[in-house]
Amino acid sequence: MEAHKKAIAKIAASVRYFFERNEPYRIFHGSTNSTRPYQRNKTVDISALSNVLMVDVKSRTALVEPNVPMDRLVESTLKHNLIPPVVMEFPGITAGGGFAGTSGESSSFKYGFFNRTINSVEMTLANGDIVTASEQENADLFHGASGAVGSLGITTMIELQLVEAKRYVKTTYYPVQSIASAIEKVQKETLNTDLDYVDGIVFSKDHAAIITGELTDDLPENTQVQRFSDAKDPWYYLHVKDRTCSATSPITEYIPIAEYLFRYDRGGFWVGRSAFEYFRFPFNRFTRWWLDDFVHTRMLYKALHASSMSKNYIVQDLALPYATAEQFINYTAESFGIWPLWLCPLRQSPSPTLHPHFLEKEADGSLKPMLNIGLWGWGPSQQDIALMKNRELERKLREFRGMKWLYAHTYYTEKEFWDIYDRTWYDELRKKYHATSLPSVWQKVKVNETVDRSWSAWFLALWPIGGFWGIRKAIQSGQYLIARNSTWKLRDKPVEK
Template identity: 65%
Template sequence: MAATRRMSSAPSISAATRCYRRQGNIRCIRHFSHTSLTEPCMDRHARAVECISSNVRKFYERKEKFRIFHGSTNSTRQSAGKGTNIVDTSALSNVLKVDTVTQTALVEPNVPMDRLVEETMKYGLVPPVVMEFPGITVGGGYAGTSGESSSFKHGFFNRTINHVEMVLANGDVVTCSDNEKPDLFHGAAGAVGTLGVNTLVELRLTKAKKYVETTYHPVSSMSEAIEKIEEVTLDPTLGYVDGILFSKSEGVIITGRSTDKPKDGISVQRFSDAQDSWFYLHARDNVRKRMGPITEAIPLAEYLFRYDRGGFWVGASAFEYFNMPFNAFTRWWLDDFLHTRMMYTALHASGQSKRYMVQDLALPYSTAEKFVDYTDKTFGIYPLWLCPLRQSPQPTMHPHTHETEKDGVTLKPMLNIGLWGYGPARHDDFIKANRDLEHKLRELGGMKWLYAHTYYDEDEFWKMYDKEWYDSLRKKYDATSLPSVYEKVKINVEAEQGEDNASLATSILNTWPISGLYGIKKAIDSGTYLQARSSAWKSREHAGHVITSR
């Protein structure tokens, strides 16, 4: 495929989507031992991209900004819905190719993590970084900021990508990589779609083992947690490291080592069935059983999506909201509602996302303990998630710190702290709490993920990023007609306050428990619970096996 090409005129985006779906919209999986791209699925992909390119160019010629409709979201910001000035890419949801020789996969941007893993595992392969929520997409992982417990070794998700096909804001279709338009390839990672529309990525894959031999290391303070993280991330035999702080004096650091055969005496543990424990509760029970580490084997896919049920621990807030008992029976009974896809749908429909603190923060190791002292006093939110991260080269739109190793060049790793829980009930207090959090982050040399509520004014925002570098990329690749990063992530405080003063009907809809019940109804209507039910990776037959031939 040529690096840059102009597309001819085509039907509207909605027509393109219908066309693509009529032609099958199946997962066009092929087991390749060569690099031929002559399969019909590539033809369908090319036609869909041609339609997208044509419509993007029309916005460009009219000098109108547009937003992208992906069909799903794992952001707590309100996403673009269908309507005017929307480019619909939701049909780009296929794995087009798995190459067992080069250990790569050619994937469209709206392929979610669970479907990707199910396909690659058929060939004994798995992406090096797999986001913990099954519904997070490949394109979202590239355009957003996505890291997981393997990111201490591999970095953010985009660092595992070989190249990206992108429709620029002027309608040109380009391919970018470390060797071809490297400035765009690097700059668009984490730039939330403000430099172009991603339409295809080539992912690196690695050999998949059957299990992750998982060890739970108890810790009794944040300083001990940091010390343990620094220790275990130096172990080259480990592939996964994260942690949970249950309180200021109780936590666990969790390490994982890939294996096809667990050591003798190690039990196998799963987390995907309704009767299984939620992972964080299981981890807490393990560290409370004894003083030393506990090791068990978790089937690979079960490990990768271990936080899906309960959305880490955010699902417990639903029980608190409805004043319901939180126990094994109620979690089993309501399991369909407690997977992340359903929870995100309900969160947006209910309006509770505007009152819930869902923030991921990047801190230098040196100030992480001070930050936890602050959150303990200010919010009292627990548990906290701890995830060590290998930094991306700067400049970048990813969260970053400026601490370097003794050589003055190599960037030190940083720590992702997940702060997820109810904020102040009053809207003004909620905004104030978020602003205070942003100020404390800057004071401690930290930054936040941009998927969530962002209240910085524009001057504050650009003090954290290299605006000259970002603006030069926007100009070079004709992206100034797209919304900027700041335009996409900032919260319109006046609009939210206006909603609080809305009509009587809207006010009633926003009251307890009506808003929560409405969110549940919309989640049921979405049918996303069926995606969790039908996931092949959850089956007992599939979970402990990796198919290496087909």
């Protein structure tokens, strides 16, 4: 903790320097799972805050710094037979990113967004003050900073809730043959109190799989566990597709807990296939094995940023009421033709909030749940057409009473943005906590629509130069070594002596 205090003092001094000069700054945490462009000038570096400080078995809590990624967090808590209630599926997403952004995962139908499993946060305000925010202390900041993408201050420490871990997730795949049936099945399964996880993959208009998970220590006799982390293992979405393509009844298998939590890492759900398409390279079991180092999410994000191809790629998470989800999927199928889609049921956060929300309530007064639709795939190659299609997507989303995650490209005008979110509430928080010198949430997420006509942008746009440059920068990052050396893959495997 002493090292943490020294690091915080240094960060606070740097923040105070900018505050006294009334200069905005950005936060550099060392890695990103956002697809927004980022800048390094006028930056406060918090990349050293990457430690699990404590796991308390008695209280079932963990004290972590913001740059702790999910795989390191899970490795630390599993030693005590505990896990966070909500674990982001990508191992490189950090605890701080989950709080400052929006993270809804397959357990979020039960627990809500990641921030709803946090007891308290330590923050450095924009004037350099260090405060604690929780339900009992600075509660308005505690709720407001969640989803505000660092626009109210810097998160420097988090106290997370933990729950008991089990050895396996009993995973069941329910094949369905229509979008309407998939949505209906997701909603039905979220009412099953025995379940710990629910999500779904829509492969096409007539093939989907709804997936449920139950934590268990019991492995039926003569049952072989299914893994997804080794190069020889299948990519998860392809495995589910193969198991359900001709099935007419549910299929159940047992997956070691950490393998389940990070099941979508290899292939980045399915967007890793786009790299094979870009290079016009064969996509089969052998090539996926051969190029395994390059298709984990950390490497994919590094390559995506460096290649500048993110501007031609649709990476959007969109939350809608169940009542309009089918209509919205029909729209995306016609307008974008992107498959598969991810379905993730969500428990809403109370308003006001910067997370996706809508205000309809159940008969008992609770907020109605939402359905997250993950739309990830190639968009138009021409920048003007890509801009038009993204703007159209945002308009259609509002038409269907939905809202989007702010980690991705956001094209709203300032007026459009604040027609969606509660500006009065947000501005009052910024004034109260001395954050008016910081970029606002809209300023941080808004995409610069100016066409980059530099020689470097022109050069990177040439096929396949941009792709090879992205690979080069990803290799230089050394991120592939993290997946190779992850110890969570050893759980339930015999350890060689």
